[in-house]
Amino acid sequence: MQRTSDQASDAKRWGAGVAVFAVLAVVGGVSSAYVISLLTIVLLFTFMGQSWNLMLGIGGQLSIGHALFVGIGAYAVAILNIKYGITPWIGLLLGAAIAGVVGAVLAWLSFRFEVRGIYFALLTIAAAEFARIMFGGWDYVGGMQGLFYPAPSGTMDLAMLRGDSQFYYFVALVLAAVGVAGTELISRSYWGYVWRAMRDDDEAARALGVRTFRHKVLVVSISAAGAAIGGGVLGLVQGSIFPDSIMGMGISVDVLIGPVVGGLGTAFGPLIGSMAAIPLHHAMGSLGDSLGIPGLNSVAYGAVLILVVWFLPDGIWPAVVRLYEAVQLPARSRISQLRKVEE
Amino acid sequence: MTALLEVRNLTKSFQGLVAVNDVSFSLEAGRITALIGPNGAGKTTCFNLVAGALSPTAGQVLFEGRAIERNPPEAVCRMGIARTFQIVRPMKDMSVLENAMVGAFSWTTNVKEARSKAYESLERVGLAGKASARTDQLTLPDRKMLEMAKALSTRPKLLLLDEVMAGLRPTEAAGVVGVLRKLAEHGLTILLVEHVMRIVMDVASTVVVLHHGAKIAEGEPSQVVADPAVLESYLGAGFHA
Numbered sequence: 001m002q003r004t005s006d007q008a009s010d011a012k013r014w015g016a017g018v019a020v021f022a023v024l025a026v027v028g029g030v031s032s033a034y035v036i037s038l039l040t041i042v043l044l045f046t047f048m049g050q051s052w053n054l055m056l057g058i059g060g061q062l063s064i065g066h067a068l069f070v071g072i073g074a075y076a077v078a079i080l081n082i083k084y085g086i087t088p089w090i091g092l093l094l095g096a097a098i099a100g101v102v103g104a105v106l107a108w109l110s111f112r113f114e115v116r117g118i119y120f121a122l123l124t125i126a127a128a129e130f131a132r133i134m135f136g137g138w139d140y141v142g143g144m145q146g147l148f149y150p151a152p153s154g155t156m157d158l159a160m161l162r163g164d165s166q167f168y169y170f171v172a173l174v175l176a177a178v179g180v181a182g183t184e185l186i187s188r189s190y191w192g193y194v195w196r197a198m199r200d201d202d203e204a205a206r207a208l209g210v211r212t213f214r215h216k217v218l219v220v221s222i223s224a225a226g227a228a229i230g231g232g233v234l235g236l237v238q239g240s241i242f243p244d245s246i247m248g249m250g251i252s253v254d255v256l257i258g259p260v261v262g263g264l265g266t267a268f269g270p271l272i273g274s275m276a277a278i279p280l281h282h283a284m285g286s287l288g289d290s291l292g293i294p295g296l297n298s299v300a301y302g303a304v305l306i307l308v309v310w311f312l313p314d315g316i317w318p319a320v321v322r323l324y325e326a327v328q329l330p331a332r333s334r335i336s337q338l339r340k341v342e343e
Numbered sequence: 344m345t346a347l348l349e350v351r352n353l354t355k356s357f358q359g360l361v362a363v364n365d366v367s368f369s370l371e372a373g374r375i376t377a378l379i380g381p382n383g384a385g386k387t388t389c390f391n392l393v394a395g396a397l398s399p400t401a402g403q404v405l406f407e408g409r410a411i412e413r414n415p416p417e418a419v420c421r422m423g424i425a426r427t428f429q430i431v432r433p434m435k436d437m438s439v440l441e442n443a444m445v446g447a448f449s450w451t452t453n454v455k456e457a458r459s460k461a462y463e464s465l466e467r468v469g470l471a472g473k474a475s476a477r478t479d480q481l482t483l484p485d486r487k488m489l490e491m492a493k494a495l496s497t498r499p500k501l502l503l504l505d506e507v508m509a510g511l512r513p514t515e516a517a518g519v520v521g522v523l524r525k526l527a528e529h530g531l532t533i534l535l536v537e538h539v540m541r542i543v544m545d546v547a548s549t550v551v552v553l554h555h556g557a558k559i560a561e562g563e564p565s566q567v568v569a570d571p572a573v574l575e576s577y578l579g580a581g582f583h584a
């Protein structure tokens with residue numbers, strides 16, 4: 001009984017996921033350029049938020065410096081492509097590998113010396129800021145002036161990952177889908193179980209044979225690699241890379257706002273949260289510009305965060321699921337009761 | 344009978360305070376041994392030394408003839424020694440079944456295999472009916488049973504139970520005793536740390552008594568309760584049965 005109902009809800013979840021991404025694919029075919037470019041950013045941050053979510057929501061390790069990994073990915077793709085004409089596909093793989101190693105080393109050193117929890121989070125900020133300043137002073141990568149991709153020709157070139165904004169929308173859509181499905185798969189795998197165990201109680205997990213040290217290093221490394229892939233594509237979409245924007249605190253916040261608003265540790269949370277927060281951020285930015293109130297977008301972020309933490313502390317998505325169950329389950333039990341009465 | 348676990352001259356001091364002082368005992372395979380003593384006797388420290396949660400200042404812990412006292416808890420668990428915690432520690436955002444699955448991942452990476460092992464462990468402690476429940480829906484006795492099921496999923500040769508009956512009513516404790524007996528019948532070796540002597544009397548075949556960190560008695564329950572040193576440690580000097 002137990003297993004069949006699990007399978008049923010599994011099938012329902014996957015079905016919902018396919019439906020959501022099918023709708024998003026249609027939206028990409030019919031929407032205006034502005035909506036497409038905005039949704040591209042939303043989907044990229046869904047993917048990067050998902051990688052962050054894997055680390056905190058499932059692995060229990062907080063990072064407030066994911067801009068480090070996003071930046072590594074963006075620079076890896078840009079340096080290889082702009083300076084040597086090498087396809088971004090190689091850059092994405094290389095960036096992911098470098099970020100994975102950097103993440104693993106950071107986690108290894110940190111956890112080896114018992115730097116945990118909020119202190120580890122502070123360390124991630126320090127590492128990201130260190131990298132930002134280093135890249136800003138590094139002439140080879142353009143320093144503070146950054147790196148520019150050549151203007152897109154408008155023709156689609158999958159081998160070189162070049163194309164118009166609609167092309168990038170679908171690249172971002174595929175990434176987001178991979179992120180959501182990947183999180184779901186990892187969460188249901190051996191890794192997912194031991195990661196959630198160490199998230200809930202490290203000492204108790206160790207007593208059950210979970211080698212938490214290596215699993216923490218692993219989850220940080222995988223999360224870093226994911227963020228780097230997202231960063232590589234983000235750089236391509238934006239057409240230019242500056243240390244202050246791609247490795248700044250702003251990116252770290254953009255990455256985590258989706259999962260925090262949408263629902264930590266859930267497969268759909270980062271998508272829902274990014275959908276809610278990023279367009280608002282942009283809209284408030286434009287409104288602020290036209291009204292001459294700079295920083296209105298940051299106020300909007302702050303307001304959304306406070307509202308969510310106050311009213312929906314575990315995020316929007318879990319609240320939606322609870323609402324759905326509250327409506328569905330009583331209806332079903334009423335129906336089954338009616339059937340019994342009829343019999 | 345061969346000893347599954349041998350504790351040799353185990354000593355642990357915390358900044359000068361000697362919590363466990365030169366304690367030696369051994370556990371025979373397939374039997375239930377109880378480690379008892381009044382508050383502050385060093386039972387839990389001794390337990391944590393065996394489980395790898397603490398490293399001894401001196402002495403050895405031999406499991407199947409190998410010295411294990413410098414291994415971290417996860418390695419000790421993987422060798423076949425599983426433990427429970429005195430204060431129950433369920434993974435709060437995981438279901439009862441998922442909690443029980445975690446232990447199985449110490450020997451398999453196959454989720455299906457882990458799930459069926461977890462069901463089996465839950466059945467052995469009588470929790471199979473609550474597999475999909477959340478852990479905060481469980482009563483205290485059920486949570487104690489879940490601690491045991493989690494440990495059983497690791498396929499232990501030796502089960503260490505830290506005051507598994509503390510806080511339970513007599514009828515609930517009797518249920519735990521029944522489960523322990525059945526586990527021992529199936530060949531599992533159990534080391535029980537208990538504060539209350541009465542509980543261990545009918546379940547343990549051997550009792551080790553600690554007082555002020557040192558072993559003061561060892562033997563069958565009936566011998567131990569008649570030992571003047573044991574009575575004195577529990578009831579104070581001048582009391583004689």
